[in-house]
Amino acid sequence: MTAERLSIDTLIIGAGQAGIAMSEHLGKLGVPHLVVERDRIAERWRTCRWDSLVANGPAWHDRFPNMEFEGLDPDAFAGKDQVAEYFEAYARKVDAPIRTGVEVTGVARREGRPGFMIETSDGTIEANRLVVATGPFQRPVIPPIAPRDANLTQLHSADYRNPAQLPEGAVLVVGAGSSGVQIADEMQRAGRKVYLSVGAHDRPPRAYRNRDFCWWLGVLGEWDKEVATPGREHVTIAVSGAYGGQTIDFRRLAHQGMTLVGLTKSFDNGVVSFEQDLAANLKRGDENLMSLLDAADAYVTRTGIDLPEDPEARSIPSDPECVTHPLAELDLAKAGVNSIIWATGYAVDFSWLHVDAFDAKGKPQHQRGVSKEPGLYFLGLPWLSRRASSFIWGVWHDAKHIADHIVTQRKYLAYRDASQRQQDARRAHDGNATDAACDEPHARKVNEMGVN
Numbered sequence: 097m098t099a100e101r102l103s104i105d106t107l108i109i110g111a112g113q114a115g116i117a118m119s120e121h122l123g124k125l126g127v128p129h130l131v132v133e134r135d136r137i138a139e140r141w142r143t144c145r146w147d148s149l150v151a152n153g154p155a156w157h158d159r160f161p162n163m164e165f166e167g168l169d170p171d172a173f174a175g176k177d178q179v180a181e182y183f184e185a186y187a188r189k190v191d192a193p194i195r196t197g198v199e200v201t202g203v204a205r206r207e208g209r210p211g212f213m214i215e216t217s218d219g220t221i222e223a224n225r226l227v228v229a230t231g232p233f234q235r236p237v238i239p240p241i242a243p244r245d246a247n248l249t250q251l252h253s254a255d256y257r258n259p260a261q262l263p264e265g266a267v268l269v270v271g272a273g274s275s276g277v278q279i280a281d282e283m284q285r286a287g288r289k290v291y292l293s294v295g296a297h298d299r300p301p302r303a304y305r306n307r308d309f310c311w312w313l314g315v316l317g318e319w320d321k322e323v324a325t326p327g328r329e330h331v332t333i334a335v336s337g338a339y340g341g342q343t344i345d346f347r348r349l350a351h352q353g354m355t356l357v358g359l360t361k362s363f364d365n366g367v368v369s370f371e372q373d374l375a376a377n378l379k380r381g382d383e384n385l386m387s388l389l390d391a392a393d394a395y396v397t398r399t400g401i402d403l404p405e406d407p408e409a410r411s412i413p414s415d416p417e418c419v420t421h422p423l424a425e426l427d428l429a430k431a432g433v434n435s436i437i438w439a440t441g442y443a444v445d446f447s448w449l450h451v452d453a454f455d456a457k458g459k460p461q462h463q464r465g466v467s468k469e470p471g472l473y474f475l476g477l478p479w480l481s482r483r484a485s486s487f488i489w490g491v492w493h494d495a496k497h498i499a500d501h502i503v504t505q506r507k508y509l510a511y512r513d514a515s516q517r518q519q520d521a522r523r524a525h526d527g528n529a530t531d532a533a534c535d536e537p538h539a540r541k542v543n544e545m546g547v548n
Contacts, residue, residue: 273332
């Protein structure tokens with residue numbers, strides 16, 4: 097910015113999918129705004145993902161409504177670099193006013209008037225409104241049970257790039273959501289012995305009856321669910337677009353040589369202990385799969401839509417040895433495990449946001465992204481307004497709602513009552529009279545010179 101102080105109507109923090117969507121809607125509505133980003137546009141897609149990562153939804157679905165992926169089959173799954181390039185191109189398309197390399201270090205409410213003071217690495221910004229579009233993937237979480245062992249290489253999935261990054265030997269992957277299962281599969285394909293710790297999860301079909309599961313969630317109204325099922329707010333989803341897209345089947349991976357274990361419980365002197373819940377976790381995942389297939393079949397029957405039957409989708413392989421006789425513990429050294437990858441998710445970090453917008457546990461308090469702190473908005477968080485909120489296309493629709501709210505608030509604050517309008521009229525009249533008086537000598541001189 098190279099400026100000591102800047103004033104703007106609305107400041108957006110973050111130039112990922114949320115910030116770009118927000119900028120598009122504000123720009124269309126004529127709201128002056130600025131987007132600041134501490135790194136580059138869509139930086140999380142560039143440097144906080146492993147090399148082979150692809151989007152979990154097909155290109156026709158995981159995009160903004162007004163632009164398709166260039167040169168990519170609609171049913172294909174975009175790679176991480178393609179996604180980053182897409183958002184760069186979209187930012188240019190909507191002429192988003194983005195300033196990169198600007199990190200926000202602190203935010204406080206202005207004293208005695210609306211708006212905020214935002215301290216950045218490049219000076220102070222004053223804004224009447226603030227949109228926090230930093231997303232849910234801010235701070236990688238490794239649980240406190242992680243062993244303190246210098247002989248082990250331990251990485252969070254945010255820092256994993258490819259199998260060659262790790263030392264030779266077997267690998268323990270903790271967490272079997274989308275990230276964990278894809279990384280474990282990649283490690284096994286690279287010839288590594290892999291132990292995968294599987295907790296509670298949902299396991300939707302990649303596709304069923306010639307339709308991707310994203311399509312099924314749409315027509316079944318699942319994307320629009322406003323509240324998560326109680327007790328399943330943080331259950332991971334095992335789904336992948338890797339290798340052209342496939343339904344995750346943990347038993348199949350085990351039959352191919354992967355060793356499945358239950359939830360990781362503790363580490364003690366190089367020995368890791370597991371909960372004896374593997375079979376139960378797999379069973380609940382199977383139930384989740386079947387419930388979606390049942391709902392899809394009922395939809396076909398009810399609507400009469402012509403989609404081919406797909407009985408193979410209901411086929412579940414036999415339980416492998418690691419399921420029928422699960423490991424209770426594993427001596428890492430004896431098993432040759434030299435690396436642990438923690439696919440254990442992320443936490444948000446709003447320690448820089450010094451405003452009254454959080455509950456006792458530090459969770460943002462808002463309604464569809466509209467914070468209880470006037471003028472402050474959150475965007476891109478899971479379940480912000482519905483299930484789709486943290487997905488690419490879902491965040492676009494949430495941004496539209498917030499932009500409309502901002503415009504409405506601007507109209508309210510711009511309102512002038514009768515006395516104020518009269519005062520404005522008097523000031524305008526006095527100003528015009530002063531201008532006319534100043535212009536009269538000049539006009540007389542011009543006429544004397546014969547200039548029309």
